[in-house]
Amino acid sequence: MKKTNGQEIIQLFESWSPKKLAAMDNDPIGLHVGNLNKPVTKVLVTLDVNDVVVDEAIAAGCELIIAHHPPIFRKLSTLRTDTPQGQLFEKLIKNDIAVYAAHTNLDVAEGGVNDLLAEALGLQNYEVLVPTYSEEMFKLAVFVPVEHADQLRETLAKAGAGQIGNYDSCSYTLQGEGRFRALAGATPYTGEVGELHVEQEVKIEVVVPKSIKSKVLRAMLNSHPYEEPAYDVIPLDTTAKEMGLGRIGKLPSSMTLKQFAEHVKVSLQVPAVRVVGDLSSTVSKIAVLGGDGNKYIHAAKRAGADVYVTGDMYFHVAQDAEAIGLQIVDPGHHVESVMKVGVANKMQNLCQLQKLNCEFIPSKISTEPFQFV
Known part of the structure; x- marks a missing residue:
């Protein structure tokens, strides 16, 4: 190394x-x-x-x-x-x-604080609780000779293009004819200067997040055999996967609020928790947000959480949560x-x-x- x-x-x-x-x-x-x-x-x-x-x-x-x-x-x-x-x-x-x-970048990041807390609690199929970041998406359409299509698709995928949800290397290919005439001073990859040339080409389309657009274009241009590649970059209405604070998911099986509070103590290795709600009630859908989550009790309620796990719960905010029917387990800020x-x-x-x-x-x-x- x-x-x-x-x-x-x-x-x-x-x-x-x-x-x-x-x-x-x-x-x-x-x-x-x-x-x-x-x-x-x-x-x-x-x-x-x-x-x-x-x-x-x-x-x-x-x-x-x-x-x-x-x-x-x-x-x-x-x-x-x-x-x-x-x-x-x-x-x-x-x-x-x-x-x-x-x-807060580590709170939001995949594999960061909130994912780690959700995993520690054993939440299944969890999603972002409070979206804070989404990224503009583009479609790159590039024309390339048939024999270079596989190499270019691989180059684009390695640069990060063509990722959709839990899938990567996604692309669409359409075959056709490319026509061009190389003028004086050109050094064409195929065809002759001054002559109209027809080349069997494919059009490769991939989605590209804004953050790596420049990187993907550089990789495409460096890999492309043509001196002057033809390509389009088109903004899309769709966005990349939303990222944000907190997570919400389901327990593998329902339990009472009292049992869940004990589960939090053991899973997050804390000596005690503060609880708001009916200890005998059944809970299954859990929201968790590391640190001080007072601002987001209504987001947890709107998301359908039975219980909201967060730290530093203020007295009056706890009363507000109780009033809207949201149960709270507060294991403290240090669980981060x-x-x-x-x-x-x-x-x-x-x-x-x-x-x-x-x-x-x-x-x-x-x-x-x-x-x-």
Whole structure:
């Protein structure tokens, strides 16, 4: 495996959790401390960055920390090393440890916080609860000689074109005749300069999300045998799969609210939960949203959830949920720590596929400030 640096690690991370997915305006995501232009052999993955977590990173020999909660959430007016926050940043800088934060983009991303929570709860056929991001789609239609069609289809698929839902390499092909005359100065792949030429061609059509349109066009042009390929790029009314906050799905089998609350405790490894609702009622459709989900009780109710699992539920919001008939299980904000192992495993697998030599370590430190007595 080749040596790698911080830039390569974050490029790989952002390939599945890009900044554009951030669901909050001015979300302070990205590099917070240090720089990424350096060799990285070990990365600590953590929910929060505090003094004990930094000590853990130092002891493990990590050059980079990937955190879910941004350590600098609001702009700093000063950076004094006689304050706890200033001392934390001083320790990071002196030990040459960079900190990168992925906040609501990691909540939204496929394989991110909310998918991990839904999987931990055993939800089946779950979908996005609150859509926050969809992408404009285009259709690329390109004309190519018959004998080059298979190669071009493969090139387009490798560049990411032709993905529809859970299917990839989707394309449509129509055969016909292409006519052209090469003028003086041209170097035609087929035909002669000055002569009208007829070529058996196929028209290949694929769908392309806006985010990779330029990449797909470059790949197509580099692979195409013609000096001047003929192609169309047409905007579509349809959008790519919606992404967003929270997930909603079904339990494998119904249970009472009391049983489900116990299931949440065990699945998310918390000592206690707060519950709103009739403990004897039967529940099967579950909404879950990591972190503070107070804003989305009505979204959960509209989606048909029997129970909404989220943290930091306010007293009056809990009363509002009760009034609309939505039951609540609040396991606390810290359940987002499910991302530590999930992100570490995903990044380790991606690095191995890319032959990057880097170890990802899920933090063993609990940053839960609350105790139950």
